[in-house]
Amino acid sequence: xxxxxxxxxxxxxxxxxxxxxxxxxxxxxxxxxxxxxxxxxxxxxxxxxxxxxxxxxxxxxxxx
Amino acid sequence: xxxxxxxxxxxxxxxxxxxxxxxxxxxxxxxxxxxxxxxxxxxxxxxxxxxxxxxxxxxxxxxxxxxxxxxxxxxxxxxxxxxxxxxxxxxxxxxxxxxxxxxxxxxxxxxxxxxxxxxxxxxxxxxxxxxxxxxxxxxxxxxxxxxxxxxxxxxxxxxxxxxxxxxxxxxxxxxxxxxxxxxxxxxxxxxxxxxxxxxxxxxxxxxxxxxxxxxxxxxxxxxxxxxxxxxxxxxxxxxxxxxxxxxxxxxxxxxxxxxxxxxxxxxxxxxxxxxxxxxxxxxxxxxxxxxxxxxxxxxxxxxxxxxxxxxxxxxxxxxxxxxxxxxxxxxxxxxxxxxxxxxxxxxxxxxxxxxxxxxxxxxxxxxxxxxxxxxxxxxxxxxxxxxxxxxxxxxxxxxxxxxxxxxxxxxxxxxxxxxxxxxxxxxxxxxxxxxxxxxxxxxxxxxxxxxxxxxxxxxxxxx
Numbered sequence: 001x002x003x004x005x006x007x008x009x010x011x012x013x014x015x016x017x018x019x020x021x022x023x024x025x026x027x028x029x030x031x032x033x034x035x036x037x038x039x040x041x042x043x044x045x046x047x048x049x050x051x052x053x054x055x056x057x058x059x060x061x062x063x064x
Numbered sequence: 065x066x067x068x069x070x071x072x073x074x075x076x077x078x079x080x081x082x083x084x085x086x087x088x089x090x091x092x093x094x095x096x097x098x099x100x101x102x103x104x105x106x107x108x109x110x111x112x113x114x115x116x117x118x119x120x121x122x123x124x125x126x127x128x129x130x131x132x133x134x135x136x137x138x139x140x141x142x143x144x145x146x147x148x149x150x151x152x153x154x155x156x157x158x159x160x161x162x163x164x165x166x167x168x169x170x171x172x173x174x175x176x177x178x179x180x181x182x183x184x185x186x187x188x189x190x191x192x193x194x195x196x197x198x199x200x201x202x203x204x205x206x207x208x209x210x211x212x213x214x215x216x217x218x219x220x221x222x223x224x225x226x227x228x229x230x231x232x233x234x235x236x237x238x239x240x241x242x243x244x245x246x247x248x249x250x251x252x253x254x255x256x257x258x259x260x261x262x263x264x265x266x267x268x269x270x271x272x273x274x275x276x277x278x279x280x281x282x283x284x285x286x287x288x289x290x291x292x293x294x295x296x297x298x299x300x301x302x303x304x305x306x307x308x309x310x311x312x313x314x315x316x317x318x319x320x321x322x323x324x325x326x327x328x329x330x331x332x333x334x335x336x337x338x339x340x341x342x343x344x345x346x347x348x349x350x351x352x353x354x355x356x357x358x359x360x361x362x363x364x365x366x367x368x369x370x371x372x373x374x375x376x377x378x379x380x381x382x383x384x385x386x387x388x389x390x391x392x393x394x395x396x397x398x399x400x401x402x403x404x405x406x407x408x409x410x411x412x413x414x415x416x417x418x419x420x421x422x423x424x425x426x427x428x429x430x431x432x433x434x435x436x437x438x439x440x441x442x443x444x445x446x447x448x449x450x451x452x453x454x455x456x457x458x459x460x461x462x463x464x465x466x467x468x469x470x471x472x473x474x475x476x477x478x479x480x481x482x483x484x485x486x487x488x489x490x491x492x493x494x495x496x497x498x499x500x501x502x503x504x505x506x507x508x509x510x511x512x513x514x515x516x517x518x519x520x521x522x523x524x525x526x527x
Contacts, residue, residue, distance in 0.1 A: 019294060
């Protein structure tokens with residue numbers, strides 16, 4: 001049975017995991033930026049600034 | 065060439081001074097694209113890939129070497145073919161970094177490398193070079209790095225074995241040409257090493273995923289279709305290559321300077337006058353012989369390899385001690401561009417092995433040497449290795465055309481050190497017996513005693 005197992009599966013698996021992790025990270029980032037931009041549209045000016053501040057803090061955390 | 069049969073795209077044949085790679089019909093387009101894109105010329109200019117030039121078809125017999133040969137290219141011949149299990153830690157590390165650099169450059173130009181094996185790397189003196197120009201192929205967006213597993217098995221895991229566990233990898237790599245399996249390496253690593261980021265990903269996680277994949281394959285009903293693989297963005301592969309480059313570059317030989325042989329030169333029982341005499345003698349002998357290739361057998365820290373290198377095209381410096389060969393590599397990489405240091409145990413040199421026992425050449429198939437420097441060697445073979453003097457002379461006669469050979473008499477402190485832990489069963493170990501043995505295979509040109517020493521230098525030439 002061992003002879004029929006492709007030795008590269010683990011290596012490809014790692015690359016797929018990394019791709020999934022990066023994909024997930026991008027999706028979460030996209031979700032937050034869309035959420036903030038829609039809130040910005042709904043809320044009046046003062047509260048909008050607070051949301052923008054929160055969004056920029058969130059980005060800073062992600063960059064770290 | 066025996067090792068090139070695996071590639072369906074063509075093969076390699078060796079000429080006297082050139083090596084020729086032929087491409088069969090249907091496999092030349094890829095190579096032409098790599099050349100036309102400027103990638104190959106740029107890598108050749110940077111000294112990363114072996115110089116390559118097309119051989120004009122007009123009347124060249126090389127195009128008849130096999131049916132359907134469409135293109136032949138030529139390279140300079142590598143002076144001495146060597147294998148990863150003969151390289152010290154520093155050389156395998158240099159080869160690994162070269163492979164990653166070439167792969168990253170290839171990806172930037174829209175290409176990739178089909179495989180990731182150190183058998184595609186050879187050393188021209190101390191410089192590693194990719195020799196398999198047929199390894200390049202177009203990169204298909206979304207495809208994974210197919211050579212990653214092979215890179216780990218043949219480059220990374222041996223380096224981890226030595227840097228993390230202090231176990232030289234040469235003996236393992238010599239008997240396992242496909243490299244070190246991540247599951248086996250993982251079993252050897254202690255927990256604190258396994259939890260380090262790079263080792264966790266490249267060894268532990270890879271071994272676990274291999275095991276999971278094998279288990280799921282067993283459970284899968286017969287004929288069940290596999291889900292299509294998820295595309296891998298190129299940035300992920302480039303990120304992996306850069307991470308691996310940083311990881312490999314950080315790796316260090318553990319216990320540097322641990323070998324007693326590194327101090328041999330400083331502790332050698334020679335007075336300065338004797339040492340200077342020996343230097344001059346070797347220099348004059350090599351210069352007079354004007355050989356093309358010199359083998360420095362038992363090279364120690366490479367002192368005589370460097371002296372010989374001034375008067376010959378190539379020196380192959382061999383020693384069984386991996387740490388001293390690593391030190392020789394560090395010493396010659398800046399100073400003597402024509403010295404190739406290799407880990408070779410003359411009591412058990414590299415065998416002919418691989419498919420049909422002809423894929424990887426044994427040491428002696430790569431000879432004979434035009435000239436050999438055998439200093440402070442014979443007493444190790446005769447007393448530590450129990451090889452009778454006539455057999456040592458016979459071996460030299462078969463594989464060396466001429467040589468300078470040092471005989472260290474029994475009353476020398478170094479021989480006495482060897483005899484301290486073993487009974488003296490060597491009544492035939494005498495200068496006269498050695499001289500007689502050499503006469504059976506060589507013409508003895510001179511017999512010279514080293515001043516302020518009882519050691520003797522024989523200058524011998526083949527008949």
